[in-house]
Amino acid sequence: MRKIFKDIKKILQAGDTFLITTHINPDGDGIGSAFAMDYLLKMLGKKTVIVCQDSVPHDFAFFGKEWIQYKEGIEIPSFHYVVVLDAPSLQRIGTVGKLIANTSNIINIDHHISNQSFGKWNIVDPHASSCSEILYTLFQEMNVSITQEVASFLYVAISTDTGSFRYQNITPMTHTIVAELIRTGVDVSALNEQLYSQVPVGKVKLFALLMNKVQLTCDGTIAWSVLTNEELAATGAQLSDADGFVNVLRDIEKVKIAFMVSNVQNPSVIKASLRSKGKYDVNTLAGSFNGGGHAKAAGCTIKGTVDEVVKKIIHKAKEQVVQE
Ligand SMILES: [Mn+2]
Structure with a gap:
């Protein structure tokens, strides 16, 4: 070094x-x-x-x-x-x-x-x-x-x-x-x-909308939410306002892997932000879609519709959270 x-x-x-x-x-x-x-x-x-x-x-x-x-x-x-x-x-x-x-x-x-x-x-x-x-x-x-x-x-x-x-x-x-x-x-x-402590009100409204849409699967160990243009338009928030929201999904009790997907930049290429806690590794998970980052915070882009991409990520996440 x-x-x-x-x-x-x-x-x-x-x-x-x-x-x-x-x-x-x-x-x-x-x-x-x-x-x-x-x-x-x-x-x-x-x-x-x-x-x-x-x-x-x-x-x-x-x-x-x-x-x-x-x-x-x-x-x-x-x-x-x-x-x-x-x-x-x-x-x-x-x-x-x-x-x-x-x-x-x-x-x-x-x-x-x-x-x-x-x-x-x-x-x-x-x-x-x-x-x-x-x-x-x-x-x-x-x-x-x-x-x-x-x-x-x-x-x-x-x-x-x-x-x-x-x-x-x-x-x-x-x-x-x-x-x-x-x-x-x-x-x-x-x-x-x-x-x-300088949060724009649009961001707070966007937060409310996305958190209201949270979904859980695998006995509550995997959490996700979806950001689309409709939420941005409804709240007047910017895309970057949603950046930290996935952390809140991760912080839900029992959750091991959390992700947020968005089709805002491109309707057929979905952007995913992934988080984990404990021993769970989203760098590897993102890597299986040619993305990467850190063990507990990573990202990737995946071609497909929101529903297809959510299914793919859950499938990969299950490989980690189910086998124990
Ligand atoms: Mn950094």
């Missing part, structure tokens, strides 16, 4: 222009990591541009920062290096994949166990709670001090990727890093209010 940090250090010092990107439907870790990486490179005197398929969701508007949302034909400043953050594969960066198709100078920094090591340089640490935890080490390696603003990026990233410090991916190192972030004077209480 140390050697790869040394290698990346040399590349970051030698390069002059960098494009930074993260996965589609960006979450706190992808966003926090992108802004932190941007700061780090700027402190090294580099030219940077952050380009992602999707814009920064309104949940994270409190950072007061935006990036370039990639659309075909849009002018992007030239770059020699690409830093891909929090993405297990190049498919996960969506349309930005086309933009970087002609460069092999890819630095891949990630913590997903399913990471395909697609970069020329790869820092992949599945034991890190988040991509931002790896970036913290990179800041230290590069001798760049962490300002309160950077601490807020990293704190939000680590906090959201660990379910507010509840998940198995937490290590003593995670808390040590967070202690150092708090030491910069960053206002953790204010950040948490921004994160969790």
Whole structure:
């Protein structure tokens, strides 16, 4: 691990222009990591541009920062290096994949166990709670001090990727890093209010609708719900508003595997978000549909109708929950 940090250090010092990107439907870790990486490179005197398929969701508007949302034909400043953050594969960066198709100078920094090591340089640490935890080490390696603003990026990233410090991916190192972030004077209480106490009313209404539609099978051990355009239209919510809802399905008593499916982006390609608790492994489950993620949080896309896809996922989930 140390050697790869040394290698990346040399590349970051030698390069002059960098494009930074993260996965589609960006979450706190992808966003926090992108802004932190941007700061780090700027402190090294580099030219940077952050380009992602999707814009920064309104949940994270409190950072007061935006990036370039990639659309075909849009002018992007030239770059020699690409830093891909929090993405297990190049498919996960969506349309930005086309933009970087002609460069092999890819630095891949990630913590997903399913990471395909697609970069020329790869820092992949599945034991890190988040991509931002790896970036913290990179800041230290590069001798760049962490300002309160950077601490807020990293704190939000680590906090959201660990379910507010509840998940198995937490290590003593995670808390040590967070202690150092708090030491910069960053206002953790204010950040948490921004994160969790500024919920748009449309999201609350969407939550009510989807939770009302919850279904259970296999003696209540598998839970799911379905998001369609009708619910979005009825509540005025955005697609990203539904992101954390699957966690609530997982938290139902007796539930071992939970999932949320959506046909909002494409009526014939269903997007599924999967969660588990205990020993149950949704990374493997998603993997059987060419998706992936972490053992307890993963995702995939499956061709078919909502009903067909729900059946397929339940069939695979049963293989885990029934045999005991
Ligand atoms: Mn992450």
